[in-house]
Structure formats: C-alpha cells, structure tokens
Amino acid sequence: MEILVCVKRVPTVGGAITLTADRRAIDTKASGFAISPHEECAVEEAVRLAERLGGSVTVATLGPAAAEEQLRACLALGASGAVLIETEPGLEVGPIATAAALHAVAAGGRFDLVLLGNEASDTGDYQVGIRLAHLLGWPAATGIKALAVDDASGWVSASRTYRGVLEMFALELPCVVTVKEGINLPRYPSLPGRLRAKRAPVTRVPGPEPAGAAAADVRMTSLRVPDAPKKQATVLGQGAEAVPALVDVLVELGVVS
C-alpha cells in the first residue's frame, strides 16, 4: 500500500490574527507554523494503514523552503518519503494550481491512495482534493471521519456524518480521500522517529511561478479581521453567589420557564 499525504504549512494562530501592513497576509513574525489538525490525522491514518498493510507513506507539500520543517515533522511520525514543491516565500498559490502541482507528484502509478485534510485551515478552499482526484481520474470522498481499507478486494469504505445521517461511501482504489479531525488520535513523534526524520532526504521540485499561481482562480485583493462584537461582559458575580442572577438571565433568554 503506497500512500501519499498532502499537507500545508500554515501559521499557528493563537490569541488574535494580525495582518501585514499591506493586508495581504497574516503577520507571522511572532508565530510558529504547523500543519492543520485535519492533516495531522491524515498523516496518522496513513501511517496506521502502512503499519497494518505494509508499504510506505510519502508526504508532499507545496510551499516555501521553510515548509521542510513540516515535512520533517511528518517524517518523525512515520512517513518515509517527502517531496517539497517549492514556491517563493510569501507566494499564495490558488487551489487550481495547487491541485495541478500535487498531480505532478501523485501521478505515475506509484500510489494507491492519496489522503488530504478536508480543507486547509488557512484559506479553507474545500476543493484541492477533488480537483486532484479529477486530474488523476480517481474517485474521491471528502470530510471522512472513518476509513477502512480492504487491500485484498481493492475497496475503501469511508464514512462521515451529514445533518444527523451517517453517509457511507465505497470507493475503488486508487482513490483520493480527505479526512477530518476525529478520525483518529494522532500519536506524538518518538525519539527514534525524530532522529530518523533529521537524516531523511527531502526531494525538492520547483513549484508554480507567481504568474501561474493564481491563474484563472479566485484572486484575493485584501484580507481583514472581522470586527469583534464590542461587548463588555456583564459580570453576574463570584462563584455560587452568582447563581440567582444567572437564573434571571436564563429566564430572560427564555431557556428556562
């Protein structure tokens, strides 16, 4: 079972998002970087599948040279190969061009399964996995919270919940599946894993040029942080003494008769 997992380096946003002066990017001077929780679960799912069925896990990312940090973090978790599709720092690549760049890595018959996070936590485009599947000519399922692979039959069972209904999809390998946090509880990297990750080679390939990065795609003009409601919390009191005031609030809201 050869599995490709596609991940994305995004800033770790903590207390508040601050933007650069030109309002076209998040100010990352003081932030760290990571892959999203959905993608951590995609890596974990792939590693578990490879442990059970044999084969190996390759991680790929499209991003700046610094994204090597995220690839090595995935290597420490059990991936054995890594591909960096390198773009110039600060270049934002749209979902159409991202899918095309990932296709160049995923194509060629080497992989049985491609896993991605359901959506990138920063741009939230909700489409790279499906566009990649169409380029490969493979079936796709998205938002998956439970995955079972039967390599003997070559079929995958994937499910998710939708408006209170469990939706179960059957897909024939090779296929593309995007997963959501909750499908598993990702492991922490082991010490031998970290040591192995330091030495593992990372394959570098050139990414799209700036001209092609946003070609025929949604073009961002500027970013803004939505106005937080200017609320001043009304303090109802300290500890259990606040309960009568709290009950009054619940009555006023109509949740208690």
Place this chain on the structure above:
Amino acid sequence: MTAFCLVELDGGTVDGTAAGVADVSLRAITLARGLAAGSADASGPGGGVAAVVFVGGAPTGGAEPGVGPGLVADLAAYGVTDVYAVSGIDGYAPLAWARVLQWLMSAPANPELHESPPGESSHPAPEHPGHAVVAAGTERGNEVLAHLGAITGLPMAANCAQAVDNGDGGYAIVRQRWAGLLLEEALLEAPVALLTVATDAVSAVPVEAGAAAVHHVAPSVDGSDLAVRAVETPAGAGGASLATARVVVGGGRGVGSADGFGPLEELAALLGGVVGVSRVVTSEGWRPHTMQVGQTGTKITPELYLACGISGAIQHFAGCSGAKTIVAINTDPAAPMMTRADYAVIGDLHAVIPALTEALRQRRSASD
C-alpha cells in the same frame, strides 16, 4: 442572470416523504437572490433564483415526484422563481449531482461549458443560461461545487459571506478564511460564478410571497458518475444535535477530567440542551471528537452557550460565535472567553454548576 441554487433538505435526501428546506439552503438562496437582483440583466429573461432539488430515484409517474406544494411554497417565500426537481439519481452522488448542475447552467448561451452532456434527457434543459451556481457551505454543498469546478475548469469560491456582480464578468466576493476568523476580499472572474455560502455569515430573509414554477427534469447520468454514492443510515445523537441545539453547555480544560462532565451533562439535560467541548477535552480523550465545538469541530448556533472552564482560543470562537448569548464561567476573569462573553461568572465551575442545577430544580418544583 439565473442563479441556480442547490437545495439541501432536512433529513438528508428526499425519499418522497415530506421534507423541509434546510435553513442553510435558505441562507444560500438569500445570497443568490441578492446576486441575481444586483446583476445588469436582472430583469431580463431567466432572471432570478432557480432552486435545484434532487428528489431521488426513478420518477414514480406521480404528478410531482418528491417536491410537494409545501416545499415549493417555502422556496417561493424566499424569492425562488423556478424549481428544478431532478429525478433519476438514487441518493446522494456528488459527481452526478455536479453533472446535473453543469447541464442546467449550460443552457444554449453557454455551450462552451457543455463539454459532456449527461446523455438524453426526458425533459428539456432550461432555456436560459445560469451565471451563478450557489450552494450552502456544507459537506455536500462544498463537495458538489468542487466537483463542478473540477469538471468545468471554473474557479470555486467556498464559504462566501457576500457576492456582488460587477457587471463586467467579474464578481466582488467576501469569503471566510480560518473558518471565519479572517475575511478575504476577492475578485472572481468567470463566465459562471461557483459559490458556496458560509452557513453562519448570511441570514435567511424571506420576500413578499411569490410563486415558483416547477420543472421536472430527469437527465440521464453516466454510470461512472454514480460510482461514489452515499449509503445513508441514521447516525447516533452527537454532532448533529450539537449543531442545532438551542442550549449548549460547553466544557473545557477547567472541567479537569472525564468524570468532571457529569454535572455539565445533568445541567444540559435539565435545560433541554447538549454538552459541547473544547479541543483540549478531545485531545485528552475525556470526550469524543463528535462533541467538539470549533474550527475543526462543529459550528454551533444556540440561543445560549454556557461556556464552563473554557479559556477561549480563537479556533474555539470560530465554532461558537454564532451563539446568540454567551455566558462564561471561569476562575480567570481575564480569559478571552470571559471578556468576549455577554455575561460572566467569576468562579469555579465545580461550585457554580451544581448550585445552578439545584436552583433550577427548586424553581421547577416550586412551579409544579
């Protein structure tokens, strides 16, 4: 222009039984209506919002398979002028649904988009081309429109909060990034705008009562487009009831342990609500991920969110900012959840929650 809007129904796919229009679809219709009304040819032929409802398997031969007058009236009340009731596809099949939307939007004036017509149709396609295809930003809406983007080569803008037709082939949009913690202003230039609507950013607004014409269409779909299809079974309570609950009692790190949730669950039951949790709670394994509120969990829109021992990371706010009223209980008065709440109680939830439950019980027995 015509804005085609994919309609989702409460209870998933219709099976001929009564099903209502999902609130998220009414929100999407409201955005689509503004888009169609603001376009240069709004009063021209085909102007308005056309709802697309997938009514399931083979037509039964009845007069109106799957789309009853109640459903049509509900759609008309939100400005829908035409309803396309699509039969012949059994259940939810994302690629097949996308092919049908492609066929609908590719009426005669958009032949270049009509690369692979879904075979012979027993009913005619609409006469006028669609200039927008809109869906709610749900698992299905985003998935179907991503397929539509892939098969047409068109860009797709997910989770829009606003969209305006610039009249020059471009659309000025505002869309959510970071699950709504950041907004992107963008230009979408395409012969047909493919948009999904952020479920928590647009309100559903009805219009003066109107009427909608119903068109029954049964396009034949290539078997390969039906290869991925959902088999549906009722899911246990959990994520779904969390998303629609009127009251959510939230628990975070301050709850301290898996056992610590007992009093919160007791209170939630008393209030007719459910318990939601922050990410740390699921990471610790205290509660399953289906109960998680936040960017990578469930977005909630209750009347009351009672956040207990939750400090309030911004990823958590991405999931709970749709609450009408937030009451926070925390020992730290400076925690973000306390400063952004409507009401705050400074104190230990382990003292406050049992006292609140007891007070509500006494109140109830006094009124009996």
